[in-house]
Structures are given as structure tokens and as C-alpha cells.
Amino acid sequence: MIKGFIFDLDGVITDTAELHFLAWKKLADEMSWLFNREVNEKLRGVSRMDSINIIREHNNATVDEHKLLELAAMKNDIYVASLDTMTEDDYLPGARELLTHLRQEGFLVALGSASKNSTKVLKQLDATKYFDVIGDGNSVSKSKPAPDIFLFGADKLGLKPEECIVYEDAEAGVDAANTGGFYSVGIGPEERVGYADLRFDSMKEATLFAVKNHFEELF
Template sequence: MTQAFKGVVFDLDGTLTDTEAQANHAAMAVLADMGVEGDMALFESLSGIHDIERRAILHRALAAQVDPDDFLLAWRARIDQQRANGVPTKPGAAALLQTLKDKGYLLALATSSYRTMALEKLAKAGLEGFFDVIVPVDDVQNPKPAPDPYLLAADRLGLKPVECVAFEDSETGAESAFTAGLFTVQIPDIHPASGKWANIVAPDLTEGAKAAGLI
């Protein structure tokens, strides 16, 4: 790469933390406890979708089988139990963040989680302290796939979108970053990448950073 980037903006779930699949399996277990045969495809379809919309989708999908609010409370409790001893990270996540920090890049997080939840996951994953800016879903009027989260992240870093690289796993997140004008590296997690919303599709964080010329 010949372009000189100054900032790097990361998604959280499925990109830095290995939380998407963990949460989906927890959901299936909770439904089984409630006597309902769950549909994994439903939960996998929520990848990259912000928390507010997730709740609405699940209310519509589950209302005929269980009380959606009871399910959501039980799901939250199951996830909290799983994460009591830490949140799993994607291979190379902490090392890459440290390397980028050492190289002088400004780092931001653009997540579809609420701020309190994002901060909790970062702390339990051992990834707190790396980011100059955090943009949770609370801070934007139009969440991913709209470009707003990445536009705001770049603005808060004091950079133009074209001066930043974005790391995303989902199509929803990649669309948000790509349409905002960031150089987008997509690392598929649950679903394969179409490549439509990515400058680079990579197998992992380290390879993506190398391909983007960051390390």
C-alpha cells in the first residue's frame, strides 16, 4: 500500500472479540431450557445488527413461542455467566492493537453495542486502554449499515475518513465503513464476505493489517 493512513477504526463483536458465536450458542441453550427448539439461522442473521434492532427482530420472531422479554433476560444472564471469567478475543487482537499504538496510529472503536456493554466487554477481554475514541450505538442517530458510526469515529480522531482503515467482520459493518469512505478490511466471522463492501478480505486481523500496509 502506498497511501499513508493515520487512524484505524475497529468493530468490536466478531472482529476483536470472539463473542458472536458464543452469544448465539447461549441463545440456543436458553431456548432449549424454555422448551423451544431454536433456529440458529435466526441468531446468525443478527450479526452486525445493532442492539436496538436485534431486540425488535427477536420480539417479532419469538413472540409466538415464548415471552420475548423473559428470553432476553435469560439470554443476558447466560452470556454474563459465560463471560464471568473473561471475554474471548480473536487471534492476534491485543498484539495488533499494541503494535498499531506503538507505531503511532490513532485508534477508535465503532460498535453496535451500547457504551456500557462495550466498555464491559473491552475490560473483560483485556483490550481497554488502547482506544483514543469509542463510538457506541448510543452516540449515533443512524447505526450500521449507515456510515454515521465511522464518520463520527474519524471526526473524533480529527481525521478524514480516507486517512483511516476500518476492520469489520460483517456485511452490515463493512457497508458502514466502506460507504463512509474508510479503507475497509473485512475479516469474515459467521458469514462469508461478498467483497462488495471491502477493499481487502482477509483471513485474520494480522493478515488484514499486513495487506493494508499498517504493519
């Protein structure tokens, strides 16, 4: 029986993807590195340090570890400053309604995000009240596609992976959910999240009713 839900943050609850893109772009421009939306797509669901290495490799750049940490911190400062512009109006359509519905029906809910700024984002959205557990980039050492962040969330909820449904918008996140033994709901195009157990084009379609209807035997 499904007792809990675990959500990625960016691209599922809210869309900070553009803020991330602009922050990476500003950093790349300062380094005279090539960075565009195609490269940015490879960063979806990936940790900050893995992201900076993807950008570095794309530019065939040699950068020592200390400098990489410095660049990652610079990008984070740019991004965090931009979060102050977020409000309660920045939920993705359908996300707040789903979280409210889950609360009403008594399901346990955890966040499973690679972002180390999740607490700030949730505060800006006034969304902390919907979550029993916050799992983020500070919670585990291995980022997606390793399943650690979802296993962390399930453990803190007191549930087994097979008792949880994960909502993800990234290929790495769907892979992490599937590897960890969770049921997965992909948000986005077939080519990105087609390996999920169930896929929707947007959060607006990914209602509790639709999920229950698909996983009928689990409820």
C-alpha cells in the same frame, strides 16, 4: 494519508459470537421460539433491538414494544453474566499483535461496535489501553448498516473518513464503512464481507504490513 483505524469488536478483536448465540438461544427457548445458527448469522453486527425483531419476525410472533424491551434486557443480562468468563487469552489470533503494532507506529485507534457492553469486554481483555476513542451502541442512535458509529469514531479522533481504515467481520459493518466513505477491511468469507476494499479470512492474516502493502498509496 491513513491516520487512524476503527475496529468492530465481536469477530474482530475477540469472538463473543458464541456467547451471544447461547444467550439468544436461551431466551428463544424460554419463549418457545425457533432459533438456530442460520438465524443467528443474520444478527451479526446488528443492534440488540434489531436482533430481537429479526428473531420475532422469523417466528411470525406479535410482541408489543414493552415486551420486546423486556426480552432484550433479559438477553443482555444472560450475555453480560457470561462475560465474566473472558480473560486476556480471548483475543482472536493476531488482534492484540495488530493493536500493539498500531500503538507503536503512532496511529489513532477507535472502537466502532454496535455492542452496548464493549467497555466490559475491553476491560476483561485488558484492551482499553489500545483505544483512543470508544464508540459503541450507547454512542449513536442508528446502528449499522448506517455509518453513524464509524463517523462518530472518526470525528472523535479528529479525522475524516478517508483518513481511516475500518476492520469489520459483518456485512452490515462493511456496508456502513463503505457508505460512510471509509476504507474497509473485511474479516471473514467472501460471501459475507466480499464488498470490503480488502478481505482476509482471519485477523491473523490482516496484519499492518499486509494492509499497508495493499493500500500502499495511502501510507
